[in-house]
Amino acid sequence: MALRVLVVDDSPVTRVMLLEMLDLLGHKAVAEADAMDTAVEAYKNQKPDLVLLDLALTRGDGLSTLKGIRRIDGQARVLIISGNPQQKIQEEAMNSGALGFLSKPINMKELSAALTRIGTEPR
């Protein structure tokens, strides 16, 4: 199943790499954002199937953004993509409704496996 994806990362390089990977994997990036406010707005406008969310953002942070999106939509599916592997942060993200973590730099095979799993799971 092709997923409509919102890409949220402060790095324009990582955003573009993710857009290219999503294209190659047959998914569609419907919007991108580099900050909490623009990410939440994009979520409201696009209602994507999935959010790929970094933890460090230009304004705000990933954990607050995750909570903000889940307040709008309690069923929102959010996958954290981060270079930040801390145990406490992972626990907080999972407790706040994240589907899981992918480590940076992004590995295409890991991303593909995660999107396939998410695409086949009921919401």
Add this chain to the structure above:
Amino acid sequence: MNVTADQQKVLAALIEQGIDKSTERLAQMTKTRWEMSTMSLTTASGDRIQTLVAPAAGTHYGVCFTAPGATFVAMFPGESARRVVQAFTKGGGERLKAVADLEKNAIAEISNILVNAVAGVIADTLDRALIVSAPEILEGAKNKLMETALRRSDNKNSFALMSYVSMSSSDLSTDCLLVILLNSELLENLLTAIEI
């Protein structure tokens, strides 16, 4: 504050553990070998730390990150930066080539991966979260970059850990200086956590 030789060894091992994690991921991505060649640890007050980074010819890229009690700065000489960016962005399409300030932004992301891996090891050792800021990209002489990093930190009570990371393979030879400034409270907590 004084840090004993034994404490320095344990801290060095901790930082190496973080760098190893990030270099392993970067090596997979760039299909090249990344390794840390040397590491030195230094305790110093703000003014003393500044003298540890001597002025060097040529422009460096510096990427600065802050977290409560800690400041991290990764410095790449200009030529090294270009080589590592080429390796990092290899295989990218037209959209990637069109990214504004590609070199600076790619160096920021590579530094983000290095720094967050190290911050992760420190945070897990302390059994707490350490939220690291988005990168601030700087450009200039190495000692000027250090000055900026010190301004971002609590430099009156800082402890500096300096690590040289070299990346090498048949088609890539480059290096990076990673400086970690911890304030005395965070350092004391870290030493307590590792029980030395």
